[in-house]
Amino acid sequence: MASKEYDHETPATEPQPFKEAYEDYGEAEGTNGASSTSSKEDPEHGQQLAKVQSEKPSINNISSVPNGGTLAWLQVVGGFFLMFNSWGIVNTFGIYQTFYESSDSPFHVDSSTISWIGALQACLLMLIGALTGPIYDAGHLRWLLLPGSFLVVFGHMMLSLATEYYQALLAQALCIGLGCGLLFVPSVAIISTYFTTKLALAIGIAASGSSFGGVIYPIVLHRLVAQVGFPWAVRIIGFMVLVTLAVPNIVLKMRVKPGAKRALVDWTAFREAPFVVYTLGSTIGFCGLYVFFFYIQYYSISTGITNDNLGFYLLAILNSASIFGRILPNFIADYTGPLNIITPCAAIAGLLTLCLMATHSLAGIIIQCLFYGFFSGTFVSLPPTVLVTLTKNRALIGTRMGMCFSINSIGLLIGTPIAGAILGSNNNFTGIWIFGGVMALSSAIIMSAARILKTGPKLMAKA
Structure with missing residues (x-):
């Protein structure tokens, strides 16, 4: 079986758990049982690879993976800019929350109503992202990149024209959220x-x-709003999105394609206690995760801990620390197991949120942002790896990721609006820090239960 555009092959060796997390994202649930022999020419070196005998053609023939070269690293560059303009935009909403709460806002509504914009945007990223898996599996990469890029850019341009709340909701939550997904x-x-x-x-x-x-x-x-106003500031960001998304649209090239479409739902997963318990725990975690992101700037400015100028940089400080929180824990998890990393990180994130109740100094706020950025980063980088360890049938990993992410999106949708309702008109920041902290700590406890269900009460077990 051979193809000029895709290869369908079986791995010569079993990948390690971290590798499986991403190799099997969207993997087919199976193909026909007929034995087949396939070969492929290495696109980087022009060498003919050895023929592989397989009963189930798969995307995971390790012997054919380039593991380097210009084309391979260009995919990393493309992936970087896709994350830059998807999760990166979601992580930015805290500054919009603060601006919409200010007197310069084009509309005036309460905190809970405003937070629905960012909550729906984050929810759609995970929900639509899970549902578009079968489109990617079918080999239609361009069908995702082109419409997604258009929606994110178009959403920013429409947001720049918004003068009413519903217009911002349509442009920023629905349009940009769908594009990010x-x-x-x-x-x-x-x-x-x-x-x-x-x-x-x-x-x-x-x-x-x-x-x-x-x-x-x-x-x-923040810098442009003061100079050219909010509409043109958003338009300039839209042009930045356009330029940076042109990179993945040019360089990304699908090397292999799964042998068959995967199902959207694997109902047997709900009979496996570790998967169910972890999904519940991560959903509760996402419910409290973005409370810190959305409200830390507004808290520091409205309480006088920082001035307007410095307060707007807190989100940038938080996200800069998160860069390391998305890389270092993944390397450690390769050796200890992802559940052993994400669980304590969730607990620490919860404690840091609770500590905001007693933080009333500039130095304290900055330290809180740095540490929270690092430990909360695991909620984006580690879940796929966790789901690999909880899935016995590797052919179902893509399906179960989609299921888990779809359920997680509920937590993203409801968490920050609940916090906004708690905040209310009297700025009850103590209440929202308790809410966010308790949600993260509860998530850690429930994910600990998932670990015990998987490995038993062994302290040093890899999970």
Whole structure:
């Protein structure tokens, strides 16, 4: 079986768990049982690879993966800019929350209503990202990149014209959120087909794009609003998105394609206690995760801890620390197991949120942002790896990721609006820090239960 555009082959050796997390994202649930022999020419070196005998053609023939070369690293660059303009934009909403709460806002509504914009945007990123998996599986990469890029750019241009709340909701939440959801799957999936031995480094570099976006976009918006006003500041960001998204649209090239479409739902997963418990825990974690992101700037400015100028940089500080939180824990998890890393990180993030109740100094706020940025970064980078360890049938990993992410999106949708309702008109910041902290701590406890269900009460077990 041979193809000029895609190869369908079986791995010569079993990948390590970290590698499986991304190699199997969107993997087919199976093909016909007929035995087949396939060969492929190495696109980087022009050498004919050895023929592989297989009963189930797969995307995971490690012997054919380039593991380097110009084309492979260009995929990392493309993935970086996709994350830069998907999760990076979601991580930026805190500065919009603060601006919409100010007297310069084009509309005046309460905190909870405003937070629905960012919550819906983040929810759609994960929900649509999970549902577009079968489109990627079918080999239609361009069907995701082009519409997704258009929606993100178009959403910014429409947001620049918004003078009413509903207009911002349509442009920023629905339009940009849908676009980010279409871009999410390619950023995760395509790199795994070009790397095995260097996959941890490649994924870490690409995932750091979300943190870089969360650093650059808030600074650009804050600096430009004072100079050219909010409409033109948003338009300039839209042009930045256009230029940076042109890179993945040019360089990304699908090397392999799964042998068959995967199902959207694997109902047997709900009979496996570790998967169910972890999904519940991560959903509760996402419910409280973005409370810190959305409200730390507004808190520091409205309480007088920082002035307006410095307060707007807190989100950039937070996201800069998150760059390391998306790379270093992944390397450690390769040896200890992802559940052993994400669980304590969630607990520490919860404690840091609770500590904001007693933080009333500039130095304290900056330290809190640095540490929270680092430990909260694991909620974006580690979940795919966790789901690999909880899935016995490797052919179902893509399906179960989609299921888990779809459920997680509920937590993203409801968490910050609940916090906004708690904040209310009397600025009850103590209440929202308790809410966010308790949600993160509860998530850690529930994910600990998932670990015990998987490995038993062994303290040093890899999980």
